[in-house]
Amino acid sequence: MKRIFSFFMHDLLFSISFLIALISCFFGTFSIESIDFKVIVCLFGLMLLVANIEKLGVLTYLAEKLIDLSTTTRALIRNITLLAFFSSMLLTNDVAILSLMPIYLTITKKVSDMGHKMTGAVLLIIAANLGSSFFPFGNPQNLFLFSYYSLTVGTFFSWASLLLLVSFSFLFLSFFWIKKTPIPNQEEPLPSIDQRKTSYLSLIGLVILVGVFDLFPYYIVIPIAVLLLSMYDFSSLKQVDYRLLATFIFFFIAVGNFSQLETISLLIKKQFTTSSATFFGSIAASQLISNVPAAILLAPFTTQTQALFFGVNIGGLGTIIASLANLIGFKIYKQYYPNQGKRFLLTFSLINLIFLLGFIVVFYFTL
Template sequence: MTLPFVRSLLHDRFLHLLVLTGVLLSVWQPFHPAAWLTAIDWHTIVTLSGLMLLTKGVELSGYFDVVGRKMVRRFVTERQLALFLLLAAALLSTFLTNDVALFIVVPLTITLKKWCAIPINRLIIFEALAVNAGSLLTPIGNPQNILLWGRSGLSFTAFSWQMAPLALAMVLTLVALCWLCFPAKALHYQSADRTPPWQPKLVGCCLAFYLIFLLALELRLELWGLALLVAGFLALERKVVFSVDWTLLLVFMAMFIDVYLLTRLSLLQTLLGGIGQYGDVRLWLTAIGLSQVISNVPSTILLLNYVSPSLLLAWAVNVGGFGLLPGSLANLIALRMANDRRIWWRFHLYSLPMLLWAATVGYLLLVCLR
């Protein structure tokens, strides 16, 4: 069971880059390993762990595959199918995180090639944009929201309510764009496909576990909630625990440590020292721009060292997930699963205009709400 983990550890180039970055930063700014534990936001790590377990449980049950195949067969046109997949990706990302939603929707999309001729790459691009838009709604929709929620002290409902205007605007924008980019061309299915078996008991337990874990998060008892999930899956279906990509947690831990080391550099402290006095426009553009370079999760970690977890910051780092490929790890995950080189540059034909639109509309909404 440990072999897949070791193999993933050896082949995770992004993790290797983060570790190397930490080593290089330690040369200029020594950071004692004993203090690493305090640099990691454990609320974020524990929350991600629980969500990854729950998602893997549903995935191994076969339930999403069954529902997806049945519903896809009901659509008549390419536009209907595209709208369904876009909205499904956005909805799933609100409670399973954007990265995890892609692990469900993108593989299903790729299997559609067996049934009918559709633009797979364009669908995957829209799904990547959709999870960035949908996930910004809830505290557990993406890693940066998990972090901001933990620092803000807001309840689950209060946090979601403040994010709702931007989330609604972005999802409606994508629906309109999807309507224009996918024609109402009839779908011609090439072959039939039997519905695969699934495990209703495992699905039911995953739903119960999810509600319990959500309650544990609300009560700030996330560690107990995670322990219950692990114990439950070990008793019910231990394959769930051993199938989770635990190296993803190491990636986020390394991010926390790297950003901590980065903030200790005297040069960066000089550059960002006055960020707390930035006006709204300057802070808005700084958070979005920084996300384009180092991704929105590290940007959130870095900026929270200088500014409070305000509504402006929450909106800005989520808007920063659009645009360039590094803006969100969800972008990288989606395009890597597509396994087609052409999708890497085509993605920016949609994502860059989406960034400009989101930055403009988001700031105008922010001004109106104040």
């Protein structure tokens, strides 16, 4: 019993999502179709790839290079945040966080007295969420909305460009709150990297991205990539965060079950008739079930497309579950700093709340 108790108490987010999924089964009929297997399979492949890259020393090398290019902590956090912001447009928010968060946290361990390290980690997550909204394929909710409402390219980018401009402005202003603490010069030479192994892992990374971007069926290319990575280093399978994958599955199950409730369907139909109601409602729903399920749940019941677009994208800010990418960033941070989970959640919630309120004020008057 002690082992079981310890297992569930070790990761409260996993335990809570499991409990919610169980409760939801009393309100709806479980369907395997509720689970987005593409998200789960692609995330597993990406986590396994990052684990192998980390063991090879590539992250340490990139961290050293980024330190050399940054003279102060403000410059360092600005560089990694903007890199997350722009790279997520093409790589998606999940991939950007999986790739860049380990690099950033490796830097924080190498730089003595690294100030604002939590703030930097939170800004990286926020930047990845906001930047990924610029292209339809940057995150799942926009890809769904683009397809469901048959949006024209011009319409989508007119909304996305406004979101991008405001996002960049808010991020740029946030850097001024970070002190310009000088970063000491790194006297150690850059670590050597096995070029052959790096090339091998890079090719596998391209194979995984082919599946992520639907250039080839993910259920074919991702298992091939996983097999190749397992053959390269079988022990890396132990480094995958299987609880995070299970947490995602539990959330998908819960949303699928609760969405079957007729009372919820009637409530959405009745309330989501105006742009302001849809805007605030989608933000609120995102805080509880995350923005991707919120978009899928609400789209059939409202014609306020622009309000829903802004609501679910802005709704990725806020709680730790407002975007599933937030969970990824949180879990990675806990791997590097296991005893700072509560402090990180407080810092994350405070900064996200400030951003969320700022976005609400700006976009409420654009509807």
